[in-house]
């Protein structure tokens with residue numbers, strides 16, 4: 001059965017889905033790394049593909065930008081397509097002073113300024129966290145690959161252009177980086193009883209006005225992609 005945003009039938013998605021924000025990145029990943037990839041979604045140009053990596057079934061689905069967007073796609077994948085785990089692969093801005101351009105961050109937890117958690121009507125503040133098994137598998141694979149990763153808190157923000165200029169405050173709490181999707185993904189996974197992880201490559205240092213080139217982003221993305229795929233193959 002298709003959903004409002006995904007045209008596939010049950011079984012069209014693998015139990016593990018990688019989610020880049022950019023649908024063209026999903027296409028690049030499918031064409032570069034997957035065997036026998038078929039396109040399973042084209043609605044709104046939010047491309048999705050299913051194939052295998054080293055014989056393990058895996059899907060790659062674009063999420064779009066921001067928590068409402070990844071909230072929709074991850075909800076439909078978890079609830080309507082029997083997806084068991086989603087690994088977001090995206091970019092982040094550095095917040096903590098030691099975080100450098102091109103570093104890879106594993107989002108152990110995701111702070112947020114979004115109201116996404118309000119829907120759960122909790123009598124307190126929810127702490128969105130990654131699946132420990134995905135997090136520890138990814139950390140282990142990174143070590144084997146000789147890829148140094150930073151593991152810690154990230155910030156999922158509702159704003160890219162932020163009038164409040166609040167990154168210095170998050171830096172005081174040792175938040176490693178800023179992106180715009182992980183907290184909603186982690187909450188959807190928790191509510192569905194499923195697993196999620198966010199892996200990010202640092203594309204910019206907003207506090208220092210430093211940015212990677214498009215080419216550097218592509219290279220960094222490839223290292224992160226291989227980390228995510230090897231993690232999937234190791235499960």
Ligand code: HPA
Nearest residue numbers: 091092093178179180206
């Ligand atoms: N802010 C928010 N999201 C981001 C950034 C940023 O600086 N860089 C990459 N994703």
